Amino acid sequence: MMIGHEILCGISREGENNEKQRMCLPCAKTRNSPWGNASDKQAEVPSMPNIGLILSGGMAKGAYQIGALEAVAEYLRPEEVKYISSASVGVVNSYAFACDRLDAAKEMWLSLNDQKKKLFITSIYKNNVLKETIKHIGTEPPACRHFYAPILHLKKGDLIYWDIGKEEDPIRRGRLLRAAISFPPFAAPVELDGNNYYDGAMVDNIPVKPLMRHSLDYVICMYFDKYNYAFESDYFDNKIVKLNFDDATTLLSESLWMTKDSISDMMQRGYKKAKSVLDFVFQGGTENVEKVYERIEMMNALQPEKKTRLTGDVVMNNFNKLAKRFARRTIIK
Structure with a gap:
């Protein structure tokens, strides 16, 4: 079965012409390196890359991301x-990073539980701190140009990669953030424009597709899986610094159950792994793109066994699992 048409809308008028020129990934240059020659890169890439x-979903394992984002923040400003x-x-973790409010997200995670072992889904949806955190950080626009989150219109079977960053109304931004983490049947859908929306991670949990439309x-x-994925194409995959937090012995239990100690431990491990990888990748600096590519290539060589991940196949298969009667189409908004 084929996934239906795609729609890209909501480009801001400011810089519209430049954005249209950057919609698709450029073709690889004809040489050994997939990124073209040095003179081409100097002509095409601005001084700041x-x-x-x-960031994927991961339930309680999202605590890893807080530590990892703290490591990212040592190299990159929002x-x-x-x-x-x-x-x-x-979505919550990366939005807090984009607003320079990682402290708020960290406080949320640490306040989700006491020392007793509890089910993550029960804790996060019955604890008002999640809503309060979203309400707090949602009032601030993200520093990035685009902030995409997959949300799902379950009745219609529509997956929408919503650009929350272009929304000017803080109340609307907050509702979109809530929709992005409303996982049925544990959370009710969020109503927006007369439609009910849920967490789109049920269909696409590692949303690389929206970023493929920009020249990065x-x-x-950051994702949680036992596989070393090759995302979409060699050209795109060779630009990805992968932080895969996978421990086969604890991965499932850490997704579902948590205590305050386990959350703190995941944050620390997330920081240590991300710090180690980023120290290696950014040894030549964050602006030295060619050196970053070399380091990515070296990391990929250490894990030659890859599993190809094509978003179209993932979305179609997951929609089929949800309900065969849904109309399957992907919308980028």
């Missing part, structure tokens, strides 16, 4: 990460 950030696409709990120099991608 275009950097993207992707305004230097121009494009963000995140799913589920990763490199992307930092």
Whole structure:
């Protein structure tokens, strides 16, 4: 079965011509390196690189992302990460980073639980601190140009990569943030424009697709899986710094159950791993794109076994799992 047409809308008028020129990834140059020669890069890339950030969903494992984002913040200011696409709990974490409010997200995580072992979904949806955190950070616009989050119109079977960053109304931004983490049946849908929306991570949990429409120099991608993914194409995949937090012995339990100690431990481990990887990748600086590419290539060589991940296939398969009667189409808004 084929996924239907795609729609890209909501480009701001400011810089509209430049944005249209940047919609698609450029073709790779014909040489050994997929990124073209040095003179081409000097002509095409501005002095400050275009950097993207992707955070997957992961339920309680989202605590890893807080520590990892603290490591990212040691290298990059929020305004230097121009494009963000995140799913589920990763939306709250990355939005806090984009607003320079990681402290608020960290406080939220640490206040979700006491020393008793509790189910994450029960804690997060029954605790008002999540709503209060979203209400607080949602009043501030993100520093990035675009902030995408997949949300799902379950009845119609529409997956929408919503650009929350272009929304000017703080109340509307807050509702979109809530929709992005409203996981049925544990949370009610969020109504917007007469439609009910849920967490889109059920269909696409690692939302790389929106960022493929922009000309990025490199992307930092955090996800939780046993696979070393090759995302979409060699050209795009060779630009991704992958932070895969995978421990087969604890991954499932950490997704579902948590205590205050386990949350703190995940934050610390997230920081240590991200710090180690970023120290290696950014040894030549965050603006030295060619050096970043070299480091990505070296990291990929250490994990030669890859599993190709095509968003179209992932979306179609997950829609089929949800309900075969849904109309399957992907909308970028």
